[in-house]
Amino acid sequence: MTYVYAVCESLRSRLDANHISSVPIGCFSGLRSLRHLWLDDNALTEVPVEALGELPALQAMTLALNHISHVPDLAFGTLGRLVVLDLSSNQLSYLPLIGLKSLTHLRLAGNTQLMELIPREELPRVRVMELPHAFQCCAFVSCERRGGGASWEREDTADSIGTETSVLSSQVDQDWEDFLIEFEDEPKLQHSVHCSPAPGPLRPCLHLLGSWLIRGGVWLIAALSLVSNSLVVLSVFFSPAASVTPSKLLIGLLALVNGLMGVWSGWLAAVDAWTFGSFWRYGASWESSFLCRLSGFLCVFASQTGLFLLTAAALERCLAAGAARRRQPEGRSETTSHTSGGGLRRPLMGHGLDLKTSSRTRSETADGPTA
Numbered sequence: 479m480t481y482v483y484a485v486c487e488s489l490r491s492r493l494d495a496n497h498i499s500s501v502p503i504g505c506f507s508g509l510r511s512l513r514h515l516w517l518d519d520n521a522l523t524e525v526p527v528e529a530l531g532e533l534p535a536l537q538a539m540t541l542a543l544n545h546i547s548h549v550p551d552l553a554f555g556t557l558g559r560l561v562v563l564d565l566s567s568n569q570l571s572y573l574p575l576i577g578l579k580s581l582t583h584l585r586l587a588g589n590t591q592l593m594e595l596i597p598r599e600e601l602p603r604v605r606v607m608e609l610p611h612a613f614q615c616c617a618f619v620s621c622e623r624r625g626g627g628a629s630w631e632r633e634d635t636a637d638s639i640g641t642e643t644s645v646l647s648s649q650v651d652q653d654w655e656d657f658l659i660e661f662e663d664e665p666k667l668q669h670s671v672h673c674s675p676a677p678g679p680l681r682p683c684l685h686l687l688g689s690w691l692i693r694g695g696v697w698l699i700a701a702l703s704l705v706s707n708s709l710v711v712l713s714v715f716f717s718p719a720a721s722v723t724p725s726k727l728l729i730g731l732l733a734l735v736n737g738l739m740g741v742w743s744g745w746l747a748a749v750d751a752w753t754f755g756s757f758w759r760y761g762a763s764w765e766s767s768f769l770c771r772l773s774g775f776l777c778v779f780a781s782q783t784g785l786f787l788l789t790a791a792a793l794e795r796c797l798a799a800g801a802a803r804r805r806q807p808e809g810r811s812e813t814t815s816h817t818s819g820g821g822l823r824r825p826l827m828g829h830g831l832d833l834k835t836s837s838r839t840r841s842e843t844a845d846g847p848t849a
Contacts, residue, residue, distance in 0.1 A: 489511060489512065489513045489514065490512070490513060490514035490515070490516075491509075491512060491514070491515050491516065492516045493515070493516055493517050493520070494516040494517065494518045494519050494520070494540075495518075495519040495520070496520060497520060497521055498517065498520040498521060498522060499520070499521040499522065499523070500522075500526075501517070501522070501526035501529045502529065503528040503529055504529075504532070505529055506529050506530075506532040506533055507532055509532065509533060510532070510533070510534060510535060511535050512533050512535060512536060513535055513536060513537045513538065514536075514537065514538045514539075515533070515536060515538070515539045515540075516540050517539070517540065517541050517544070518540045518541060518542040518543050518544070518564070519542070519543040519544075520543075520544055521544065521545060522541065522544040522545065522546055523544070523545050523546060523547065524546060524547075524548055524549075524550075525541065525546060525549050525550065525553045527550055527552070527553045530553070530554075530556065530557060531556045533557070534556065534557075534558070534559070535559060536557050536559065536560055537559050537560060537561050537562065538560075538561065538562035538563075539557075539560065539562070539563055539564070540562075540563075540564035541564065541565050541568070542564045542565065542566040542567050542568070542585070542588075543566075543567045543568075544567075544568055545568065545569060546565065546568040546569065546570060547568070547569040547570065547571070548570075548572075549565075549570065549572065549573055549574055550574070551574040551576055552574070552576055552577070553574065553577075554574075554576065554577040554578055555576055555577040556577070557577055558577065558580060559580060560577075560578065560580060560581060561580055561581060561582045561583065561603075562581075562582070562583040563578070563581055563583070563584055563585070564585040565585065565586055565589070566585045566586060566587045566588045566589070566608065567587070567588035567589075568588070568589055569589065569591065570586070570589040570591065570592045571589075571591040571592055571593075572592070572594065573586065573592060573594075573596075575596070575597075575600040575601065578600070578601060579600075579601070579602060579603070580603055581601055581603065581604055582603050582604055582605045582606070583604070583605065583606045583607075584601065584604060584606075584607050584608070585607075585608045586607075586608060586609050586610055587608040587609065587610060587674075588610065589610050590610055590766075592610050593610075593611065593762040593763055593766065595614060595617065595758075595759065596609070596614060596617065597617065598617045598618055604618070604671060605670070605671055605672065606671075606672050606673075607671065607672070607673040607674070608673075608674050609673065609674070609675070610762075611675075611761065611762040611765070612675040612676060612677045612678070612681040612761075613677065613681060613683070613757075613758045613759075613761030613762050613765075614673075614758075614762065615673035615674070615675070615676060615677055616677055616683035616758035616761075617758075618671040618673045619671070619673060619676070619677060619683070677758070681761065682757055682758075682761075683757065683758040683761075684755055684756070684757060684758070685750060685753075685754065685755065685757055686746065686749055686750040686753060686757050687746070687747070687750045693747070693750060696743050696746060696747045696750075697743075697744075697747050699740070699743050700740050700741075700743035700744035700747055701740075701744075702740075703736060703737060703739055703740025703743065704737060704740040704741070704744065706733075707733040707734070707736045707737035707740060708737060710729065710730065710733035711730055711733050711734050711737065714726050714727070714729060714730030714733070715730055724794055725791070725794060725795070725798075728787055728790055728791040728794060729791070731787055732784060732787045732788065732791065735780050735783045735784045735787060736780070736784060738776050738779065738780035739776075739777070739780045739781070739784075741776060742773055742776045742777045742780065745769075745773050745776075746773070749764065
């Protein structure tokens with residue numbers, strides 16, 4: 479099915495999973511009372527603005543699992559009663575918010591290229607949101623969660639919003655009408671916003687490094703690592719080549735790798751200083767940037783290479799100690815044999831000299847003095 483030409487008069491219409499690539503003008507003419515429209519899991523590349531202009535009573539619409547990459551600025555301008563909008567799993571990089579003042583449920587998960595921040599004042603009635611990045615939720619969470627306090631367990635408060643959270647996070651083919659009926663029965667005074675994915679210690683809102691203790695520790699580690707490892711590298715690799723032994727070479731390489739960890743720590747400290755107090759404004763672009771991926775590579779490469787070099791140094795020391803032990807008994811046996819042979823010869827020579835002296839004395843005594 480490539481085009482939609484007619485839809486029966488109804489309060490809701492399911493056109494999902496029909497391989498629809500275009501919705502022409504006039505296909506919804508006469509359906510001014512239509513409240514719920516499913517157009518998910520199709521082949522749409524744009525929002526059918528002209529066709530949607532014929533549905534002033536529309537309250538819930540899902541366009542998930544399509545190939546939509548562009549949304550015109552006035553795409554939702556005529557949908558003044560729209561409260562539920564699902565645009566998840568598309569290719570959006572920009573979403574206009576004109577005409578969405580009455581929106582209470584917005585689903586944009588899966589649009590990884592959508593990195594812009596959504597101002598809270600543009601969606602005054604929103605209560606449930608599913609966004610591509612956790613940092614985009616920082617504008618909709620409470621102050622204590624932004625500050626990185628001990629209230630991360632507040633994710634459990636999502637249950638107080640009602641069953642709309644589980645409805646939105648489930649399959650897109652659920653019954654939107656029952657969902658809206660349940661939503662309309664809820665008290666209007668409750669206006670806490672549930673936004674997912676929620677910010678956390680690894681995805682903070684204000685500071686990349688959560689406290690001054692961590693911040694000072696990272697700066698100290700970076701400074702000590704860079705200075706000390708640089709001195710070791712200079713002393714090893716800029717010394718005469720004849721004095722560089724395998725053990726010194728391993729120590730120099732280990733210092734070089736540990737210096738990369740210092741570079742990584744300094745990198746994080748610099749990003750924290752640059753985005754101090756407003757990390758959520760840059761979090762999405764930082765996570766998807768080449769510099770972030772390069773810093774992660776440096777960290778993993780340095781840690782794994784350090785473990786390898788430590789293992790190599792331990793093996794080198796074991797082999798050197800074994801070779802020294804094998805050479806030591808041979809030297810000792812030669813020394814012992816030489817010493818024992820000389821000791822045996824000297825007593826025998828001395829004993830022979832004594833025998834000759836005594837025999838000569840006895841012969842002289844027996845002959846007596848000559849006349």
